[in-house]
Amino acid sequence: MNTYKRLVYLCCCFCLLTACDKDAFLDKKPNSAIIIPSTLAELRSLLDNTQVFTYSPGLGEMGSDDYYLTEANWQALPFLERSSYTWESDLYGSQLNISDWSLCYQQILYANIVLEQLEKNPPATSVQAEWNNIKGSAFFLRGFALSNLVQHFAAAFDSATMTTTPGVPIRRNTNVHQNVPRSSIKDCYDSIFTDLLTAAALLSDIVPPVAKNRPSKPAAFAQLARMATASGQYEKARIYADSCLRLYNYLTDYNTVSTTAVSPFDRSHAETIYFSQAISTYVVLFTTSTTVFADTALYRSYTTNDLRRSIFFRATGGTNMGFKRGYSGTILPFTGIATDEVWLIRAEALAKTGQWQAAMADLNTLLQKRWRTGTFVPLTALNATDALEKIRTERRKELVWRGHRWSDLKRYNKEGANITLVRKLGNQTYTLLPGSNKYVFAIPANEISMSGIIQNPR
């Protein structure tokens, strides 16, 4: 009998043990470094990840005519950089993952995750402003990434064919199990404008003085202006650029910038509205290179009193000039948004919409800050066409090595500029004809094989 009593006690012990809070015991987080991002601080820290954000594709700049190579130096380069220079049909060779594509989509996934989590956690009134700001940032970053994709992996904007020409896949949720086909160019631009306008409504008016990776309302307007220009909608471009400049229009007087420093600007340069740089995959784009030379004609177009001649370029031995570090302050080309670009966009848009005198005034405002004090004579134009030409020449000179030349070439040729690019290596000549399929980069092989979307012909 005694034994059975003991057994009963034992059972009680067991029950007691089982009864202790099992769920609390098993709810302990297995790793302190892992979180389910939900608080505003956590969501902000996802958007502040500068290994994911603040990068733009580099393929366009590699295909542009901002630089040239000698044959020996060309041969010493990695495969993809060699084939980019000669605009090969088979651009990627055995390389599978092209970060120009995948990193942009990673940025879009991060933005979508933040947007989804924000919707799940409505804000308290005390943090409404921060909640809005994060939401606006996510919209901006999604729009910015899609802009970069469209400019590299889709044909130039053409209102006649925009509903039939394939753009890129538009992703608006976090469902990684669903692959989406390529949307039309029109849908892509619509998506970009919607995202950026939503961002502009939510973001703060202030451009951060240091943390230039955080978007602001001027950044959203500037990116809208940039994409309106890329799609030839100059009236819109003028309005957006104007909206930006009303909030932030600071220009640095280059007379205060060192002409001898290796890094004339730092990453928080005052003209910068939003920071981004080219991906670090391509050595051709490194401003430390001693074998990548600035296009000779382009370099010669800067006169001696133009301070940009010594602030943008450096000697690489001999007569060849290389590029200096720009607004990024790093060895990678700056691809973000700065006020100088916005001034140029407004000038170009004004010239395109018949206000060419106002356009020249904007251009001179900018150039005055670029010339040696007391040497600058304001430029004048004879008519709208002359003004546009002068503005585009100065755009090329101001925005050199900043990743704009490629999309500008696509746009100019669409408008009929008929620019043919020519490269010489030894006895071999390579040409890139206007409107060539090679202006649109191939979609990476792993994307095609996994999602089966349509490849770009090259």
Added chain:
Amino acid sequence: MRIFCLLAMLCPWLSFAQVSPQNSSLLKGQIRSAGNNETIADALVYLTAKGSRVLSDKEGRFQLSILSFPDTLVISHTGYTTRRIRVTNASFLDIRLDPSTELLTEVEVQTGYQSIPAERATGSFTKINSELFNRKVGASVLDRLDGIASGLIFNRNRTPNANESAIQIRGRSTILANTEPLIVVDNFPFEGDINQINPNDIESVTLLKDAAAASIWGVRAGNGVIVITTKKAKQSPAPKIRFNTNITIGEKPDLYYQQTADAAALIEMESFLFGRGFYNNRINQRFPGLSPAVGIFDDRRAGRITAADSAAQIQQLLQTDNRADLLRYFYRSSVAQQYALNVSGGSERAQYYFSAGWDKQQQPQLQSDISRVTLRSKTLIQLIKDKLDFSTDLNMAISATNSPSSAYSSNYSIYQDLVDEQGNAIPVYRDFRKAWLDTIGQGQLLSWLNKPYEESRLVNHKTSRLDTRILTSALWRIRKGLQVQMSYQLETGTSETRNLLSMDQYFTRDLINRYTLPNYATGIPATAIPFGDILNRTDQRFVAHNGRIQVNYRNSWKQHHTLDVLAGMEIRDFTTRRSDIRRYGVNESNGIDQEINPISTFPTLPNGLASRIPTNADNNQTTDRFLSQFINLGYSYKNRYQLTVSARKDASNLFGVDANQKTVPLWSVGSNWMVHKENWWKPGLLHTLKFRFTYGVSGNLDKTATAYTTAGSDLNSFFSQPTAYLVNPPNPKLSWEKIHVLNAGIDFSIFNGRIDASLEYYEKNGKNLLGASPMAPQTGVTQFRQNIADLQTKGIDLTLNALIIQKPLQWSAQLLFSYNRDIIQRYLVPAALTKFYLTNITSNPYEGKPWSAVFAYPMAGLEPTTGNPLGLLNNTTSTNYSRLVNPATKDEFMYIGSGRPTFFGGFRNDISYRGFLLSVNMVYSMGYYFRRSSVHYASAFSSSLSATPSTHADYARRWRVPGDEMFTTIPSMVYPAVPARDEFYQYSNALIEKGDHIRLRDIRFSWNIPMQKRNPLHIQSCRVYAYANNIGILWKSNKAGIDPDNITGFPSPRTYALGLEIDF
């Protein structure tokens, strides 16, 4: 399948045969062991003429009816020599059985929860006793299992970054989840460093290999369990003392093993590349280092040296091969010493075991050694006689490790001289060019020279570790057959690693210099990093609490029925903490360090780039929690039919899954049938026979996969903000991996037990395994873990023990043979690109092939005019490499075979004669392939660009002129390098080799020195032994001179040991 299981379990029950006693005279007797006089239960007793067959009872007694005299009585028992006695009358028989041989002694299987006689076990296990375990010499525990445990293999050639354990029991059962076998020490899973256990404290090691193991040990046991049982306190009036010491000397590593291109080949390549302008960008940058040859070419081109100087300098380089100097100045013989002492004894009510061990190992690298002290105290007290036992087990291990200098892991070209003829260190200008170093700073910088030979001796990198394990256990015998056992174990480990990088070391000088900006006007440089040593410190700590309450119930009734029940629950909490910090400006003598500014950026040399000072700070904490319930039933009928059933439920703190997914139920059933205990059994040629069968479900888990979106915190951003990165996009469909395991075995012995064998067949069916499915880049992730795979592993384990010659010269042999083959039965998502099956098979399993499958591009030799490797596309040769290395379908490449051994095992021979014992062990691995390396031009060129030229020796044997294609398959050199062409050759069938080989693992020789019964030192026995390990390959299939166990790196050096073991 299920029906088969059921039938197999039932079949012993269908053969019940009752033999009723007949009226006749009774023959009675008692059986004892001739060795220790202990009675022998369950011995089989029968009369040859006619009559019943019985088993002896617990006191060794038996009685059986006899019809007529004379007759011959046969008494047999596993582990004893069978005796035949002629009986002429019914008088009481006192029978002594001689223990047969050591390999047949009754074996107990330790599951960690209970100890059961081997013959009653239904599952699959391998037991390694103390003697076999101690055959090998050394401080490591796990190494000793090589070649002596059936079904266990050491994976010596693991694919880098692949999810593969170093030790594998019965092949794979998962793709991405845990692959490590569970290590159990005494009663609980062991969390510490296995190298902190003194092998001299180990009594036995048991491998549990089937579902029975998993249903006992839960989800962590899906890959098998290694149960380590330590020595117990033994009752003995006088203390028993054992002392063991040995010394092991190892050869220097064979630096000449890897086939690397010599100076002549490398300089030829660099001369060619220099001519083509390959180095221009680097040369023009003025500061980055150049390889010695490129430096000379550049000096010559710039006119800094004459043609004659240049020729002389190149001539000198051509004669350089630094491996001789490395062997002479950088390496030494390894020396390991071991001392171990243990004392045990005690009365019936209190017993003790104490041990102490000291190990010291001098590594082949200078300044590098490991020392370890282990202490152990184990006591067992009967608090209430026959009612309540209490035991404690205290273990402590302290170790100190001096790690070798980072100079040993740095790359230098083979023709880079490191030590001059006088034995002085020579600087290496790998990072920075001499001309630049000579001008930069003008005295404002610290010396920026890197002298590897000096560095090799400057190291001060220590790790000290303290591990403790405290086990307390109480056993309460409530009444006969009913026990309650409560155990608690606390295991802790702390380790501190201090790498003090002094100002003398290149690393420190280099970092300080990089953050210094010389000011040539004032002469006062701006420094961002304070002068002084740099200290990298890592602190790690773990605490594991384990608690268990368990009820054991055993009952026998009506003579033939025995029931064993074991049920209980378990709780586990395992936390680890790790923190890394770096201190600058450290002065070790007064312990003071200086703060740096970790936020701001500083201009750095040589580029002027703005950078933050690296802080190397990291903190991490992990928690592993388990809550489990288990029950284990064993039913035995007439001691010849056993049925076992076990079940377990594990719940764990999986992150981000629903509560019901945190729990997994596991179970197994098994049965065995000891045919030789049947009454009708007559031992003939077949002496004993037993069938075993188990089937069950075990599980596995991957704690990194979660159902919700998770993120990890990362380093600060470019703009000094806290950042986070995405770990896992949401996966609401996540579930546990399940592994269905079947094991069927047959154990038998023949020739009166002279040969005994165990043959087992097993099948492991992993269902719903996690796989990394590649994702389209548009999703924003490239890989995603989800339950998409099935993996089947089948195999055979055979153990054969033979006593070939008996006394006075005894020769016994053991043959282990394992066959193992795994097949990916289902993998829902194809690889992102077809080529990944060749380049990265371990992350891209191929349906219908093994996990480790080796594929290759078919190569049709070299093109006669160019030396280009020829691929095959639609049955015609092709040199379109971009296309060739991106195959459109799986038919464009060929399946070669498994990448891991499919047949393996060991063959051991023990020969003893009058106290002398010679034991030789051979191991073999067969039926697999590997890919060897050859010249890869793109990487050869880039190695030279980074000032450390190196490539494979095949470079010199490459195609050069038309006609060479007749006797070489090594492609010509092309410039610029075409990576796709290199890749095609690298993954072509020209570089596939067969891995099959037989290795003479080790030889041991020992001598039991004969002792006088009463010697003044009270020595009971004394043994000296010699041991040689890693002796060499006896036979290998490949002709390329490659040891298949060491495709990269160096083979383990041969070691020689001498030791002494004394029992008092």
